[in-house]
Amino acid sequence: MEGKGKRVVTLRDVAQRAGVSTMTASKVMRGAGSISEKTQHNVRQAAHDLGYLPNSLAGSLSSRKSRxxxxxxxxxxxxxxxxxxxxxxxxxxxxxxxxxxxxxxxxxxxxxxxxxxxxxxxxxxxxxxxxxxxxxxxxxxxxxxxxxxxxxxxxxxxxxxxxxxxSHEEAGRLVAEHLLERNMRRIAYVGAELNRDLCARRRHLALQSALRAKGIDLISMTSESMPRQAETGRVLTGNLMETHPQIEAIHFLNDAMALGGLSYLHEIGIRVPDRVSVVGFNGTSLANAVRTRLTTVDVPxxxxxxxxxxxxxxxxxxxxxxxxxxxxxxxxxxxxxxxx
Amino acid sequence: MEGKGKRVVTLRDVAQRAGVSTMTASKVMRGAGSISEKTQHNVRQAAHDLGYLPNSLAGSLSSRKSRxxxxxxxxxxxxxxxxxxxxxxxxxxxxxxxxxxxxxxxxxxxxxxxxxxxxxxxxxxxxxxxxxxxxxxxxxxxxxxxxxxxxxxxxxxxxxxxxxxxSHEEAGRLVAEHLLERNMRRIAYVGAELNRDLCARRRHLALQSALRAKGIDLISMTSESMPRQAETGRVLTGNLMETHPQIEAIHFLNDAMALGGLSYLHEIGIRVPDRVSVVGFNGTSLANAVRTRLTTVDVPxxxxxxxxxxxxxxxxxxxxxxxxxxxxxxxxxxxxxxxx
DNA sequence: TAGGACGATGTTATCGATAACAACGATTGT
DNA sequence: ACAATCGTTGTTATCGATAACATCGTCCTA
Structure with missing residues (x-):
């Protein structure tokens, strides 16, 4: 908002030019009430000529309605x-x-x-x-x-x-089922910012408890300070594989992190999905873009x-x-x- | 906006409760004018007690200023x-x-x-x-x-x-230089929606004319109906390689499309960057996430x-x-x- | 032909705040 | 001691629209 000199055109100006009252012009502009064809045309013409731009601040204030x-x-x-x-x-x-x-x-x-x-x-x-x-x-x-x-x-x-x-709980369970069906036992989770993102945390917990019900302890490698991006996935996967070289499957917080993980696994010569299964989350278009198509959970x-x-x-x-x-x-x- | 019965708290209510005029309350709320410490405290207390929430519509309308x-x-x-x-x-x-x-x-x-x-x-x-x-x-x-x-x-x-x-023109030239320095001659461009995105089109044209200045004709494979995503990159790269199997380098509209292209090239057994060079655009984090790190133009x-x-x-x-x-x-x- | 119903338009008050200026007591300088 | 000044607070008009109601012909019906 910055006055450029030339006063702004208001509904009143439009009404004056059309030779009607402000109220009539207002009705025409928002298609309310019943106004004769002729008047409608005049008002619209005037509005157009003057380059009228409604003021929603005033409109919403008055009507207590907004869009x-x-x-x-x-x-x-x-x-x-x-x-x-x-x-x-x-x-x-x-x-x-x-x-x-x-x-x-x-x-x-x-x-x-x-x-x-x-x-x-x-x-x-x-x-x-x-x-x-x-x-x-x-x-x-x-x-x-x-x-x-x-x-x-x-x-x-x-x-x-x-x-x-x-349902993030359902999502966590779903991943657990998927991995259990494939007889995975050494399972890890890689994620970030779980303290702030309660939904992701809920998925994590659901996965954890579903696994525990089958006597499996989920290994988690997470960071609170790194962003949930590919690079973080790479780094955390590195930490994970160093401390737990026997891991069979990794579930990632999202597809981007999973991609980072994939790239790390590839670098150190671990074959996916032969030696390690990778499961992302979200079903973003990324998942299909990489050569090793990523297993992921599709979310609409x-x-x-x-x-x-x-x-x-x-x-x-x-x-x-x-x-x-x-x-x-x-x-x-x-x-x-x-x-x- | 929906009246829930209970009238909304206005500045006037706050002022009344604090025992001052509306104007004084207004000044306190936006830290204008000079108001005594005591009054300021009273007004703020009243505002807090009543759960006052300013109405920006009214404020901006009146002051003709907004944030x-x-x-x-x-x-x-x-x-x-x-x-x-x-x-x-x-x-x-x-x-x-x-x-x-x-x-x-x-x-x-x-x-x-x-x-x-x-x-x-x-x-x-x-x-x-x-x-x-x-x-x-x-x-x-x-x-x-x-x-x-x-x-x-x-x-x-x-x-x-x-x-x-x-400068999209500079970007196009930059890619041309990069490819020319590496002695590429059979160069292609893959993109989408160039009719709508004038910036992308400008990059494309700049690349084309920089190449032509060296006597090279750019081969373009674009689509106006497909989105600028990985999948489109895959498909168009497929078309391209069928019609021009001798291509040495491909520049893509963006990194996502380049990833799609990479995955296609991999599938048909074409090695990158040995047989075909791939250059993306934007320098998104994607570029680093894939195994064959993508060459791209980094944009801040x-x-x-x-x-x-x-x-x-x-x-x-x-x-x-x-x-x-x-x-x-x-x-x-x-x-x-x-x-x- | 009187009395409504109705269509078209205008009048007044209001939405919730702020600008501009007026008022008023206390302090200050001479 | 009196005017000038300053810090504080209040009054009035206004921002640009809309709601609610009033008005005023006109046309229709009994």
Whole structure:
């Protein structure tokens, strides 16, 4: 916002030019009330001539309605979340809703600030990515909310008004089953930032307890300080193989880390999946891009976003929506032949 | 926005409870004017007790100032743009600015709509990703803008108030030089969506003309209907190798497509870089994750975002900023030994 | 032909804050 | 001791729209 001298065109200017009252012009602009064809045309013409651009601040303030939806995700640069977001957008935008995106970086402080700032714009709805700690301030902000709140990504709990996501517990179990079926016994997990990402942690724990039920101890190699990227996967896999050279299978927090792990295993001459099985997570397009197609758990990310968005639209149109939607999960088998 | 019965707490309620006028409360809340310690404390206490949440719509409307910055990028799910965005956020958020993200999907219609909607919130600034067609409506919206406009990603032209990006022409030439130095003669380009992404197209053309200057005809295999992902890289590389089996080097639109290409070449038994050299683009972390480290052009994406954001902040604080910033580019050499 | 119903338009108050300036007591300098 | 100054606080108008209701012909029906 920066005054460039030339006063901005307001609805009043449009009305004057069209020779009607402001109210009439307002009705024409948002297609409300009943206005004669002729007047409508005049107003629209005037608006066009003057280059009128509505002021949503004023509009929303007055009507106490808005068409903006606030979304908070941990990271924009992580395909996993940005694809959920694309799903959200694909539903909301055609319906004339704006999405407003915030990036929490898994930091409860940032999340709280974002929440406060976004709510101060009185959004029509709020989509929150699940899976992180939440500050007390944030909780009380959410309690006092006056818009629907939908949780994304985390489908284990039915918090807020609705949740759309996957069951991370189921995901952990699924991987355990997959490995057990193939008679793996020496199993490891490689991940990062589990203290901040509660969803990933839940998958990890589910895997661990499913294995323990069969008398197997999961070996975990994780880092809290390194990012969840390929390079970290490489490094941690290195640590892992040094301390536990007999490992038969490794499950990674995500596909990117798994790729890093694959590249390390290749370097030291360990064949995948002959000697070591590798299982990623998310089913990103990466998994198919590498020569040794990665075994991974496919998560319908776009769909999670679109389901959440549709639920929000329903709530906004007065329908009663409750509970949660759990995304279907499946293990996608990678190469079984050696393709190193 | 949805009335839940309980009336929202306004500044007036806070003021009443603190026993001061609304104006005084307002000053306290935004740290303006000079207010006694005691009053400040009272007001803050009252605000806290009531759970007051400012209404930015009203605030911005009245002051004609806002702390929101609108950003439009082609795709959120594409790491390339989302990392630029992270750079923007890393600078703006600590300064109390909100970013407001729109996804144009390279569609001029959507971009125009987004522009209109975002400008209707009277943002403090506008960051626009360069490299796509722009509708006439969008152009006139931009002409009537009353906030600074900064162009991202495209550093070839100095449009708008400032540009921060890379020179795509330089990038194309850089790749040409790299290949020519290595005595490549049969060179191909694989890409997608060049009609919509003008930046990618410019790189392509620069490569083509640099080669032609040395008497080499660039062979291009592109698609307008497929997405710029690994799978498309695979498919197009397949087409390419069938029609031009003698190819010595392939440059891809981005790293993801290059990975797809690599995986295809591997499948049909073509060794990289022995028989065919592969050069990606962007220097994403992917490039290092694969066994045959990809040769690519490193682009400092985060930095582009942060430079743009800092320029915006300067403009907002009244400093005069002009021209453009061009990101340094360099070719990152991948494996030279065979690591298939 | 009176009395509604209805379509089209205008009037007034309000949304929740801030800008600009006025007011007022206390301090300060001469 | 009196005006000037300063720090603090309050008053009024305004930002640009919309909600709710009022108005005023016109057309229809009994």
């Amino acid at each position: 903006m939806v606030a979304v908070i995700i941990p990271s924009i640069a992580d395909v996993v979340f940005s694809e959920v977001l694309s799903g959200v957008n694909s539903v909301l935008r055609p319906c004339g809703f704006q999405t407003f995106i915030g990036e929490s970086l898994f930091d409860p402080g940032i999340e709280t600030d974002l929440l406060r700032e976004m709510l101060s714009f009185r959004p029509a709805g709020l989509l929150l990515n699940g899976g992180m700690m939440r500050s007390l301030d944030a909780q009380s902000l959410l309690e006092r909310r006056n818009c629907p709140v939908i949780r994304l990504w985390d489908g284990d709990h039915a918090e807020h008004d609705f949740s759309a996501g996957l 990310r776009m769909e999670i976003g679109s389901v959440a968005a549709r639920a929000l639209l329903q709530m906004l149109s007065g329908e009663r929506v409750e509970g949660r939607w759990q995304a279907p999960l499946r293990v996608v088998q990678g190469n079984t032949t050696v393709m190193i | 929101m910055v609108a950003v439009i990028i082609p795709s959120i799910a594409d790491v390339v743009f989302s990392e630029v965005l992270s750079g923007v956020n890393s600078v703006l958020r600590p300064c109390g600015f909100q970013t407001f993200i729109g996804e144009s999907l390279f569609d001029p219609g959507i971009e125009t709509d987004l522009l209109r909607e975002m400008l209707s919130f009277r943002p403090a600034g506008l960051l626009l990703n360069g490299g796509m067609m722009r509708s006439l409506d969008a152009q006139s919206l931009l002409e009537r803008r009353n906030c600074p406009v900064i162009r991202l990603w495209d550093g070839d032209h100095a449009e708008h108030d400032f540009s921060a990006g890379l 994406r985060m930095e582009i975002g942060s430079v743009a954001a800092r320029a915006l902040l300067q403009m907002l604080s009244g400093e005069r900023v002009e021209g453009r910033w061009q990101a340094p580019l360099r070719v990152v050499q991948g494996n030279t030994t065979v690591m298939i």
